Amino acid sequence: MRAPYGLNILDNCLTCPVRGEHLFCNLSLQAGQRLNEIKSTAVYPKGAMLFIEGQQPRGVFVLCVGKAKLSTSSREGKTIITKISDSGDVLGLNAVVSNRPYEVTAEMMEPGQANFIPRDSLVQFLKEFPEVALRVAQQLSRNYYTAYEEIRTLGLAASPSEKFAKLLLSWSTNSGQDDGSSQVKLTLTHEEIAEMIGTTRETVSRLFSEFKKKQLMQLKGATLVIRSRVALEKIVQS
């Protein structure tokens, strides 16, 4: 099956290759089938907005292919990115469950695909399958902890260096080698990194120079090589 933006469409959750330890991705057979009925799938170009901060919640999006950034902005245009979502993540869950406006904007960072589940159908679905409702509650609670982590970082981590080091560490945790180094594909612009750690583009540029000079990291094309986790942890402190 072919689709725009050069993607293959995944049209069945039960046979989806990205099935894994995700909410909505490994349900009981019945629940999975029911989910398959109430969801619709769509393909999005880079830059597409799944939903925008402040909108009334229409439903949740299950990211199947591609990355999306979640952000919130002030009136003057200052923006912070709170999370980079990957396939399997469920977006807009909290807004839908609490029936309050989306608290963030979700924008596709690359062409991708997402399933959409309308609010009413989801609520009905959760009533029908209480075990899924429980998992949703746990997910919400996990989201809360992530939010608190963000609060701690923004409120307590003093300098941009600290926050930058923290960010690098969070990237390297996933794909770590045992010698303390690790490699990550760098997909964000300096501008976006700046929005993640609450600073300016220029400062991020300088942080790159500084960290490279200090042998903390290294750049090979688009691949970021993190040299020493311990050294970074010493910078983070908090």
Added chain:
Amino acid sequence: MRAPYGLNILDNCLTCPVRGEHLFCNLSLQAGQRLNEIKSTAVYPKGAMLFIEGQQPRGVFVLCVGKAKLSTSSREGKTIITKISDSGDVLGLNAVVSNRPYEVTAEMMEPGQANFIPRDSLVQFLKEFPEVALRVAQQLSRNYYTAYEEIRTLGLAASPSEKFAKLLLSWSTNSGQDDGSSQVKLTLTHEEIAEMIGTTRETVSRLFSEFKKKQLMQLKGATLVIRSRVALEKIVQS
């Protein structure tokens, strides 16, 4: 019934004078009675820690009398206060539901009383009364929104002045007069206010002077008079 610290003990939720629109405070008769059985009550002096950030969750605390501050700290001792809780508030709910460590520290700001519900009993109670479980989920979701509000403030609101103005506004919303002014009993030290808006004690002192000079507020003993909400809103902007 007399107790330490000059407080009268409230020993029955069903006849409690602070019953109101709180989670756990206006339940069905059955649920209320059951709750009354599984809770225990205790009286705390000023400065008592109900629980500490990082501890495994033992249970939730329902604040009956007194105020408590919720805070989180870095290793170096920098602290941010995320919320001032008042009677009726349920503390530690998220940690208990998700069975993760308390994400904040809860400290009594004045002598008070709180009911304690052990984790196991609460979980059992929620299974027994699904309608209460639903309300708990809603409460969690509300907590999440509050956390996001905090993220926005910390990440987007530029200057201490802005955050201070925001804080004053949040205080004045409760007890507002129609002429735009309002009065609040000031119970926090400058140090604590500083920890709420992420700045230093000295800066808060200077903000007080500055705002008084600008006729935005006024201080009569321990009573804070907020002169003009609109003027404050103009400062907040975001």
Added chain:
DNA sequence: ACCAGTGCGTGATCTGGATCACTGTTACTT
């Protein structure tokens, strides 16, 4: 009365990072 502890007000410095202003570098588009 005394002292210690805690909170408050204010001046004098110092500095990290925002801001401004460029140039250089890719990478699409036509």
Added chain:
DNA sequence: AAGTAACAGTGATCCAGATCACGCACTGGT
């Protein structure tokens, strides 16, 4: 191939607010 965005590096400047260092007022304990 040329032209136009978007992205990236780097110097120069500036300033809000942290930090340091006081003195002063109040409160509770002995």
